[in-house]
């Protein structure tokens with residue numbers, strides 16, 4: 475029993491960047507946009523509310539069978555691909571559930587941005603039908619605690635900014651860092667590397683966006699996304715153990731992801747494991 479409580483269990487519900495990608499070429503890794511669940515003992519943390527959140531909601535309802543849920547949702551930023559699953563998140567419609575949302579905007583702004591997508595012009599169900607208690611929290615203290623889980627956050631480089639989260643529990647570290655351009659211009663590199671060091675140092679698990687190859691990145695400098703080569707460079711530099719390449723480009727087919735990861739593993743060396751994030755994948759540390 476004690477052993478189970480100390481585990482950190484990560485489950486991927488949506489791993490695709492920018493827009494959902496249904497279709498035969500996207501079945502293996504999945505087409506839903508970002509949503510990652512992290513269980514730290516009894517505490518349930520959720521990173522981003524992309525379309526993968528719909529299946530997570532159904533799974534939670536099945537698992538807890540009418541028991542009240544306390545859920546903690548961390549939003550990286552409010553671009554569509556990171557919030558569109560929320561109106562379809564079943565636990566939000568059940569009385570007795572308490573949903574805590576955390577993000578970088580002020581409380582009223584975060585609420586407006588998350589719930590604004592449920593305005594009648596965009597969505598048929600009104601806000602009043604959300605029977606769960608919703609608590610919006612804008613982040614101030616850093617680090618802060620959710621039960622006995624320590625959370626640290628930092629701003630990443632992305633249009634409109636994005637938050638990266640570092641979670642520590644029972645000596646294990648999980649980091650969620652998506653929608654982040656690792657800058658390579660000499661004058662920015664010092665700032666960027668320090669920022670990344672504070673966030674990812676010695677992480678057991680790093681879920682990081684790897685939207686581009688280095689070749690693609692050079693055509694899209696300033697768009698707010700990174701190449702897998704740059705993510706591997708900083709992961710090695712700061713002692714990350716397991717990297718999950720995440721936020722796959724919507725054009726990237728299953729076959730192309732497989733090839734990309736195979737090549738990336740060669741460049742990663744012996745100390746860093748590289749995996750492709752995939753819908754349904756569970757990883758326990």
Ligand SMILES: [Zn+2]
Pocket residue numbers: 491492553555556653721
């Ligand atoms: Zn995104």
Ligand SMILES: [Zn+2]
Pocket residue numbers: 551553632636653
């Ligand atoms: Zn974004």
